[in-house]
Amino acid sequence: MLDVLNLSHLPAKTKSSAEPVLQGVSLAVPPGHVLGIVGAAGSGKSTLIRLLAGLELPATGTIRFQGHDTAVVPVHPNQIALVASTDEGLSEVLTVRESLMSAHFLRVGGQTNDARTDRVSHLLVGVGLEMVAAHRVSTLNLAQRRRLKLALALVSDAPLVLCDEFADGLDVKSAQELTALLKWVVSDLPGRIVIHASQTLGNLASYDSVVVLHEGHVCFHGPARAVPHYFSITTVEELYPRLAKRPADRWGESWSRHRVQYYEAFKLGDLGEPAEEKARAQPGAEGDDDGTENVAAPEPEAPKPASKAEVDYSSALPLPSFMAQTLHLVRRRWTLWRRAQREWLEYLAMLLVGPLVAMLLMAPNTGYMSEMRNQNHLPEVLWPAAYTCAMILWVQVLLFMVVSLRLAAREIAAERVLFERERIAGLRGLAYLVAKLGFLTPLVIAQGLALVLLTDLMGGHLPGNDGIRVVLLVLSGVAFGSLCLAISAWSRHVDRAQASAWKLWAANVLLAGAILGFPRPAGFVLQPFITAYYGWSGSVDTLSGSAVFEPMTHFVRTWFATPLTAVIALVAHSVIGIVLAGWGLKKRR
DSSP, X not given: OEEEEEEEEOOTTSOTTSOOSEEEEEEEEOSSEEEEEEOOTTSSHHHHHHHHHTSSOOSEEEEEETTEETTTSOOXXXXXXXXXXXXXXXXXXXXXXXXXXXXXXXXXXXXXXXXXXXXXXXXXXXXTOGGGTTSBGGGOOHHHHHHHHHHHHTTTOOSEEEEESTTTTSOHHHHHHHHHHHHHHHHTSTTOEEEEEESOOTTGGGSSEEEEEETTEEEEEEOGGGHHHHHTOXXXXXXXXXXXXXXXXXXXXXXXXXXXXXXXXXXXXXXXOOHHHHHHTSTTOOOOTTOOSOOSOOOOOXXXXXXXXXXXXXXXXXXXXXXXXXXHHHHHHHHHHHHOHHHHHHHHHHHHHHHHHHXXXXXXXXXXXXXXXXXXXXXXXXXXXXXXHHHHHHHHHHHHHHHHHHHHTTTTGGGHHHHHHHHHTTOOHHHHHXXXXXXXXXXXXXXXXXXXXXXXXXXXXXSSOHXXXXXXXXXXXXXXXXXXXXXXXXXXXXXXXXXXXHHHHHHHHHHHXXXXXXXXXXXXXXXXXXXXXXXXXXXXXXXXXXXXXXHHHHHOOSOXXXXXXXXXXXXXXXXXXXXXXXXXXXXXX
């Protein structure tokens, strides 16, 4: 069902002459089998798991799954379940059952709610989480989180399950229980293969067979009971010290000579070696000159009963549609936001404090605004009123960009691990991005309305069209938020994303402010790159025809973009941000 033939892999971002991380890896895994891949840190276990999962491409070699070369016929996302080594990537405020239901919605299409509920209930019982199904993920201990990660990977009934250090870092009892749980995973679906990469040697008896990796070379593949026999050691705890006594390539060469002999003895499969290779690997072949491993033929395995693996798994469960994934992600994000008290309290604070800050800054000059509305157009009234109008609009744009930054800068970076897990499972990047926009846009619109309307109510009513100014303010927030979303998509960590977004905001403040005194030729060069300028100047242009507009044209050196020009520019900035965000989502982290 799974064959790996002469697989080699070079480390990323290195010269072609670099030493491979994996070299000449060949192994066969029969159906209905639990395979343990053991090795010290740096032996290539995680790299092999990523290659099998299709997350990286090998330099040479072939991976055959269900009789197909995966380089020619890509594996459907629902045919592989990956349990990554990281303990991150879980939605902390969802319950255990909600997490599983969400994963099922995103991975499997065409199911009724009853069918989804039955599948989730079956998994909860199988992995031992039924007693905590209503608990939030944040309350789970480490062993329970590992069980949840396994259940999340199994929602689509994948015939190949890959676990990277699934039971590592736990107490002895929990590690034994989780390793034994892999037997249930195999029995739950006839013919399923489970592969577990681990540094731990204490639970080898739980695997049907064990692969020993050492510095990228396969040194052994067979039952755990044959490990001491092959390496001439008393206990498996002596394995790593024994491996260190010889170069890894020598161990690999030795195993390649004896592999067929062991495979035939333990009925592990046939890698299709040429006849001369099989002849050279028969009992009695020349052993290694230092005698560090026992090359005697092991006792053959008793024949196994007929397997139930003659089931056709070539047709995987279908993925949900683009729209189904998008709508579910929007609903889930609103649920997460509603339950994250700090998030919505912070938003409400910005919703109310923003207009208040704007008016406090302009409070000393609001009297001039009142006199101007009473048709007092004397220079000592008109000029301060014009300055006040310009500054109110400027402060509104800057405050609104701060709100957009706070909403968007962490949105993707904070969920990067979760997104990577769900993308491997078939989540479309475009659906994820559209869902983010669907969540952020209503919040931005609400903030724009509040900032304009509450400012007017507090005494800073401006002449001109408030509706156009709301549109320009919202577009300014959407444009800057899209750019911050792009930064978030390209950042590995939340802190880095927020720091970069604040730098972009500071650049907008400095350059847009400097443009007010720049000659027009310099303004023409810089203006296309500055979001804040278009939101502000387009709003200023709505005051044309009023008494305050003429004084503005004297103390502002640059030109004012018309509302239409500002809208076009802000839409262009939004599109650029969305495209960059989509590009960033394609980059694996």
